[in-house]
Amino acid sequence: MVLFRSNFCFKSLQNIRLLEKCIIRNMSVTKKPVLYGDESSPPVRFAMMTASLLNIDLEFHNVDLFKGENRSEFYKKINPLQKVPALSVDGEIICDSHAIALYFCRTSNGQELYPEANVLRAKIDEWLYFNAGVLFPIDSAIFTDFFAGKGPADEVKVNNWYSALDHLELKLTDQKWLTGDKMRLCDVCCGTTISSLEILVPLLERHKNVKSWLESLNSLSCFEVNKRGLKRLQSFVEILKQQN
Numbered sequence: 001m002v003l004f005r006s007n008f009c010f011k012s013l014q015n016i017r018l019l020e021k022c023i024i025r026n027m028s029v030t031k032k033p034v035l036y037g038d039e040s041s042p043p044v045r046f047a048m049m050t051a052s053l054l055n056i057d058l059e060f061h062n063v064d065l066f067k068g069e070n071r072s073e074f075y076k077k078i079n080p081l082q083k084v085p086a087l088s089v090d091g092e093i094i095c096d097s098h099a100i101a102l103y104f105c106r107t108s109n110g111q112e113l114y115p116e117a118n119v120l121r122a123k124i125d126e127w128l129y130f131n132a133g134v135l136f137p138i139d140s141a142i143f144t145d146f147f148a149g150k151g152p153a154d155e156v157k158v159n160n161w162y163s164a165l166d167h168l169e170l171k172l173t174d175q176k177w178l179t180g181d182k183m184r185l186c187d188v189c190c191g192t193t194i195s196s197l198e199i200l201v202p203l204l205e206r207h208k209n210v211k212s213w214l215e216s217l218n219s220l221s222c223f224e225v226n227k228r229g230l231k232r233l234q235s236f237v238e239i240l241k242q243q244n
């Protein structure tokens with residue numbers, strides 16, 4: 001009998017510990033993800049707008065690029081690459097806007113933004129890679145030169161930019177959005193980059209479809225974040241222009 005009782009106590013102690021572990025684990029799982037970034041950055045806005053479209057509750061931690069906060073010891077521990085955005089979730093860090101946005105889609109019901117149909121998904125991916133591999137590097141190179149005070153934008157880079165926009169222009173000839181008749185994740189992604197560089201390199205007459213696509217994006221309520229970020233970027237552009 002004594003043996004039975006102590007065994008019973010041992011078992012309930014084990015159960016309590018198990019319960020404690022579950023509670024602790026659940027608490028860390030339900031903790032809000034933290035997005036580190038500066039709204040002037042297109043990849044940051046892309047991550048923020050994706051979260052907003054999917055109703056994901058985020059904590060935003062501002063990392064002011066214009067004060068060099070991305071180079072602080074604090075931030076280097078979060079992202080050694082010193083780039084924004086970075087997402088902290090369940091004790092892990094994800095360091096690229098495309099990876100962050102896709103993570104948001106996979107962990108919520110992102111069916112409209114990133115549907116499961118394989119071919120459509122591949123087409124969305126194609127534009128995400130186009131942003132990561134073509135659009136954003138040109139945007140970044142032109143802005144880096146500008147903020148380093150290097151005169152008018154380099155002609156080769158500008159021409160590469162316009163050729164990249166020609167690709168979008170053609171795609172948007174007979175469809176409203178990049179992959180068809182609905183706005184998808186890639187539209188939000190490329191829209192943030194293109195609307196940013198428009199500040200320094202305006203669209204050409206021949207980019208009429210791109211212009212109306214941007215206008216459609218701008219009319220969406222989630223693009224308020226984009227407008228705010230562009231305003232911030234524009235203000236730093238103006239300051240630098242006045243200094244030169």
Ligand SMILES: N[C@@H](CCC(=O)N[C@@H](CS)C(=O)NCC(=O)O)C(=O)O
Nearest residue numbers: 041042043082083084085096097098
């Ligand atoms: N491929 C990355 C690019 C991130 C990136 O280059 N972010 C820029 C801001 S737009 C940055 O953090 N620059 C800071 C620096 O290079 O010092 C992404 O999509 O997240």
